[in-house]
Amino acid sequence: MESSTVTFSSSSSPPPSPSPSPSPSRPQAAPADLDAVSLGRLSGNLERLLDPSFFNCTDADVVLAAGGDDAVVGVHRCILAARSNFFLAHFSSLAAAPAGEKPRLELAKLVPGGCHIGRDAIVPVLGYLYTGLLKPPPQGAAVCVDDQCSHQACRPAIDFVVESTYAASGFKIPELVSLFQRRLSDFVNRALVVVEDIVPIVLVASTCQLTDLLSQCIQRVAHSSVDSRYLEKELSDETFAKVMELRQYLSPRESDEFILGPEHAKKVRNVHKALDCDDVDLANLLLEESGITLDGALAIHHAAAYCEPKVLAQILKLKSASDSANVNLKNGSGYTPLHMACMRREPQIILSLTEKGASVQERTRDGRDALTICKRLTREKDCNSKLEKGKERSKAYLCIDILEQEIKRTSFVLERQLSDEVSVAMPLLADNFHTRLLTLENRVAFARIFFPSEAKLVMRIAQADSTQEFAGLSSANFSKLKDVNLNETPIMQSNRLRERLDALMKTVELGRKYFPHCSDVLDKFLIEESTDLFFLESGTAEDQHTRRMRFSELKDEVNKAFNKDKAAIGSSSTSSSSSPRADGKVRHGNKKARLSR
Structure with a gap:
């Protein structure tokens, strides 16, 4: 990689060592040279x-x-x-x-x-x-x-x-x-x-x-x-x-006011102000009253660049969004919403847009795609932090990783991929609802232990963190898993568990899609039946001790597998995820701006 041309006078080279005592045949150093030394x-x-x-x-x-x-x-x-x-x-x-x-x-x-x-x-x-x-x-x-x-x-x-x-x-x-x-x-x-x-x-x-x-x-x-x-x-x-x-x-x-007209521009600004206040309902009402579409107001662009991730998620769910919103629409500068999200380097927004069909292949007028934008905004030190198990990753790392994985998968049909991957990852009985839910809970629980940043991100996008966990996951009494709240009807319980199951399946899908190396490590880890949290707490004290010893051995094996994955990432994306350079972080801001510098 070429070094930066930001160069100045340097004192990095060691000063010249003093000359030995002058001999009759060697001229003495000038006073100016001695002063410099x-x-x-x-x-x-x-x-x-x-x-x-x-x-x-x-x-x-x-x-x-x-x-x-x-x-x-x-x-x-x-x-x-x-x-x-x-x-x-x-x-x-x-x-x-x-x-x-x-x-x-x-x-x-x-x-x-x-x-x-x-x-x-x-x-x-x-x-x-x-x-x-x-x-x-x-x-x-x-x-x-x-x-x-x-x-x-x-x-x-x-x-x-x-x-x-x-x-x-x-x-x-x-x-x-x-x-x-x-x-x-x-x-x-x-x-x-x-x-x-x-x-x-x-x-x-x-x-x-x-x-x-x-x-x-x-x-x-x-x-x-x-x-x-x-x-x-x-x-x-x-x-x-x-x-x-x-x-x-x-x-x-070429003025925006001239093209749109001052009245139209005023209505668009009102919509943006509502989004800045996290009031999606008000923004939707203003759109309906003004007759402006989401595309006409560039609402998705604005939310991707300046709003909280939850605001963008709500906009993408609006009823009108399915009729008029185009996640690949370009604004006057030639940027799509995904380009704006990459300028901001917010992984949750990038993931939400790609899930809605945002193309990673779209380019700006000067030929940059989403990944190039993200990489050229990111210092090596910000992206190349050490990939240690259980440590938080930088947002820059997650953004680049998500985009690289999405590029690799643009040629696949996501629905078929999900079906194939789930069948390999979860060898479950189709009619055993509770066992399937328990297995998913275990997988996500271990993901949160070994890969906290990735698990937190995909759970938030899949909204698994807003659903109620399967009660009694680690309880020794398996029958408690099927207990029914007296204030909850069987239909209400079924809906609640189905909602949780769908959210966890979505979490696993996103993890496999955007973090395949982490998912492979989990696959190897979960092959052993002794990794089941319930199984670890059952049997005699001696059996539990033996299983926990094996559990500790598996953790060491996972750590080794993780290092192999880290090396694999480095071989496929040296510049973006595993350079040996030191890590660090610098961010710039402006009181009126929320885009990363």
Whole structure:
């Protein structure tokens, strides 16, 4: 994979070792060369102070807004105060910390735009204050997971420079601000840069008052065909007004207001506001009264981009949706709802759309499909976290995995596949309803133990988490499984259990469809009858002990099988799911936007 072109002066190479004592035949080094060697050695030594593995002698903490394991960066007040008037003034005004505690600087409150800065960006900027040299971005921090990308101007590369600009501007380092501004200007001028990726540059230019860069961005965005509704959500009111004024002046016939008419646009905005308030019933009422269809209001696009997953699910269930809604409809920018969901990287929405027939093959005007969009927005560090059993996966990983599995299955008939897979996965008696339900409960229960992220996602889509569990699943008294509530009629009980059975079958179907490796591991695990939760609690104490010993052995075998699956995933999708690079996470946001940066 090519490395990012976001490069700066680096102190990564070790300083040259001092020359041996001069001999009569060897000329002495010039004083300037000796100064360079000394400065290089001093810079390298100071750089070690920011390495978390080095001896911790920090006396203050910078707290990042992102949270997580890397939310705190230890710093040395004396060095920063000596090198920066900003930190000198700030540390001088700090109240004394309680005994045994370090002063904590919350970055979100310390500098404008601080909530957007991640660890990978702030450490090089702080390193510049320590050493006088600016190192290149950490491995994987400015590179996307798409092998076909040149990484010259993909979103991770842009995001890294944007975050660095926020930090340099906030810490009052003019030489770095000038350097980063030139780099951002180069991004804006590149013809291959997706216009939506310029929005973070607009935000940092506005926040840091980089007027020339902001003017350049406004010109580029105004000349593009990006949907005005997207810009209204993403940009500040002042910047959006400038873009729309310039856009209408440059090409009035291409204005959304001109095509739709102001009255139609007003009705559409009212529908979107209702969706933003999670009021699907009101949105449906507004659609019926105005005579606008779901497609005409681009309601599915809006919900996929900005609303909660449950709102999109409700829209897709509307009675009118089956008559007029097209999940593959393209908006004015050439994006389908699935494209919008991939820009947001929300796995539950992606899964809901693909279940309703959203095509993963549809492409944007510049030739990107859903998987490409998702990959080029995702840093290697965000996607390539370690695949450990029982650990939560990143949303980026789940999104890419879902899309890759959907691509593999576009040529199959889902109904026939479900029938074949269920018959292999569940060798049950067709007329034994309770046994079948018990087996499904066991399978899903073990899925939640071994693969919590995947199980949680598919259960939510199948709505299994909203149905009542089969009572007495792990009880030693099997007869309790068939107990009837005195307030519940046999018909009510049958309907309740049937609803639960359907939800669990749907859960298994989705798991096999989008997470086949995890399902294969469960298949191997469930072959042994001793994995039945009820079976483990029956028999004598000695029998139970023997079975539980075997159960522990099976868990070890599953762990080995899981590692094989992990290797198989890596061989089929090296760039998206199993690169050896380190993991991390940076997200950007805007108070008016809900799309991921």
